[in-house]
Amino acid sequence: xxxxxxxxxxxxxxxxxxxxxxxxxxxxxxxxxxxxxxxxxxxxxxxxxxxxxxxxxxxxxxxxxxxxxxxxxxxxxxxxxxxxxxxxxxxxxxxxxxxxxxxxxxxxxxxxxxxxxxxxxxxxxxxxxxxxxxxxxxxxxxxxxxxxxxxxxxxxxxxxxxxxxxxxxxxxxxxxxxxxxxxxxxxxxxxxxxxxxxxxxxxxxxxxxxxxxxxxxxxxxxxxxxxxxxxxxxxxxxxxxxxxxxxxxxxxxxxxxxxxxxxxxxxxxxxxxxxxxxxxxxxxxxxxxxxxxxxxxxxxxxxxxxxxxxxxxxxxxxx
Numbered sequence: 001x002x003x004x005x006x007x008x009x010x011x012x013x014x015x016x017x018x019x020x021x022x023x024x025x026x027x028x029x030x031x032x033x034x035x036x037x038x039x040x041x042x043x044x045x046x047x048x049x050x051x052x053x054x055x056x057x058x059x060x061x062x063x064x065x066x067x068x069x070x071x072x073x074x075x076x077x078x079x080x081x082x083x084x085x086x087x088x089x090x091x092x093x094x095x096x097x098x099x100x101x102x103x104x105x106x107x108x109x110x111x112x113x114x115x116x117x118x119x120x121x122x123x124x125x126x127x128x129x130x131x132x133x134x135x136x137x138x139x140x141x142x143x144x145x146x147x148x149x150x151x152x153x154x155x156x157x158x159x160x161x162x163x164x165x166x167x168x169x170x171x172x173x174x175x176x177x178x179x180x181x182x183x184x185x186x187x188x189x190x191x192x193x194x195x196x197x198x199x200x201x202x203x204x205x206x207x208x209x210x211x212x213x214x215x216x217x218x219x220x221x222x223x224x225x226x227x228x229x230x231x232x233x234x235x236x237x238x239x240x241x242x243x244x245x246x247x248x249x250x251x252x253x254x255x256x257x258x259x260x261x262x263x264x265x266x267x268x269x270x271x272x273x274x275x276x277x278x279x280x281x282x283x284x285x286x287x288x289x290x291x292x293x294x295x296x297x298x299x300x301x302x303x304x305x306x307x308x309x310x311x312x313x314x315x316x317x318x319x
Contacts, residue, residue: 003226004028004029004030004227005029005030005032006026006029006030006031006032006052006053006223006230007032007034007050007051007052007053008020008031008032008033008034008051008052008053008054009033009034009036009041009044009045009051009053009054009055010033010041010053010054010055010079010217011038011041011055011079011080013079013080014245014248014249014256015077015079015238015241015242015245015278016055016079016241018241018244019031019033019237019238019241020033024237024240024241026233026234026237027233029227029230031053034051038055039144041054041055041056042055042056042057042060042144043144045072045218046060046061046064046144046145047144047145049071049072049220049221049222051218051220052219052220052223053217053218053219053220053223053234054217054218055079055080055215055216055217055218056072056074056215056216056217056218057113057114057115057144057214057215058115058213058214058215058216058292059113059114059115059117059118059292059296059301060113060114060115060144060145061074061216061218061311062292062293062296062302062306062311063113063145063147063296063301063302064145065306065310065311066296066301066302066303066304066306067303070221071220071221071222072218072219072220072221073218073219073220073221073224073231073312073313074216074217074218074219074311074312074313075216075217075219075231075232075234075235075238075312075313075316076216076217076235076280076281076282076285076312076316076319077216077217077234077235077238077239077242077280078213078214078215078216078217078278078279078280078285079215079216079217080213080214080215081211081212081213081214081278082116082173082212082214083201083204083205083211083212084116084119084120084123084171084173084212085123085194085197085200085201085204086192086194086197086198086201087116087120087171087172087173088120088169088170088171088192088193088194089162089169089170089171089172089176089181089190089191089192089193090162090168090169090190090191090192090193091162091163091165091189091190091191092188092189092190092191094168094169096168096169096193097193097194097195098128098193098194099123099124099127099128099130099193099194100128100129100130102130102135102168102169102193103130103134103135104134104135104136105135105136105168105169106136106138106166106167106168106169107135107136107137107138107167107168107169107170107171108137108138108139108140108154108158108161108162108167108169108170108171109137109138109139109140109151109170109171109172110139110140110141110158110172110173110174111139111140111141111142111143111144112137112139112143112147112149112151113143113144113145113147113149113301114173115212115213115214115215115292116171116173116212116214117171118292118295118296118299118301119212119292119295120171121295121298121299122291122292122295122298125298127204132150132298132299133150136152137149137150137151137152138151138152138153138154138161138167139151139152139153139154140153140154140156140157140158140161141153147301148300149301154166154167158170158172159172159176159177159180159190162190163180163189163190169193173214176188176190202272205272205273206272209287209288210287210288210291211273211277211278211279211288212288212292213285213288213289213292217234217235217238219231219234219313224313228315229315231313231315231316232313232315232316235280235316235319238280239280239281242278242280246277246278249262249266250263250266250267250270280319281316281319282308282312282316282317282318282319283319286308289308289311290308293305293306293308
């Protein structure tokens with residue numbers, strides 16, 4: 001492998017497709033995409049720092065930084081963001097309609113340290129008035145890096161566990177299978193906990209300004225040391241790719257998705273979010289990263305407090 005051939009591991013989206021296909025190039029470097037599931041990418045990068053550039057869990061990266069892990073650095077190109085109110089599910093025959101009703105219940109996550117789970121526990125504490133110790137936490141896969149948690153690891157599938165009543169509610173980044181939760185979200189064994197959840201999420205954003213970050217972009221520190229210009233140039237390229245994706249989404253000559261009301265949704269988001277529905281950069285995201293760091297501390301998963309300027313490569317701190 002030549003010094004300028006860099007391994008790249010990312011899930012495909014409109015923020016990454018042009019990089020993975022090679023239609024957008026990083027001048028002076030050859031990007032070599034690697035095939036793996038996002039869960040596998042996270043595990044390999046966190047434990048082996050195997051990729052020069054990779055998508056990475058915000059939570060796991062910060063936990064490792066708090067322990068003094070120095071094999072990775074990061075740039076503020078956030079490849080996954082999602083409100084997670086809509087990712088909380090219960091059985092359709094359950095009586096609960098609001099998270100505050102789940103106090104003392106059995107609540108399942110795929111993994112305790114996953115970023116989405118950290119956000120949801122923060123919501124329980126700060127939005128819905130339930131402390132960590134007032135819930136029974138269950139998980140359904142081993143932690144990708146070792147962390148002490150109050151959760152009990154379960155065997156089996158998280159969706160089937162909910163359907164069978166072995167857990168009262170779950171949060172899952174992945175949509176439940178169609179035989180339990182139809183495409184219309186109606187008439188299945190499972191349902192979303194919160195009625196009118198999309199309006200609830202918009203109201204949350206209106207109050208807080210938070211569109212929760214899930215994944216950032218990691219760079220192997222050794223690679224950044226060999227090529228000190230890389231982190232900034234990579235950030236600028238990824239910012240251009242993201243802007244191109246937004247412009248393509250709004251172009252009405254051709255709908256690039258199978259959603260007939262894509263443009264209505266996109267225009268509504270742009271109006272609510274001041275014209276940038278997916279912000280990159282440190283400045284635009286500093287407040288919510290500080291909030292997330294505080295949530296990790298409340299969860300007991302940070303060995304020391306972190307400052308935002310410690311999270312990213314020095315060359316991108318002015319973004």
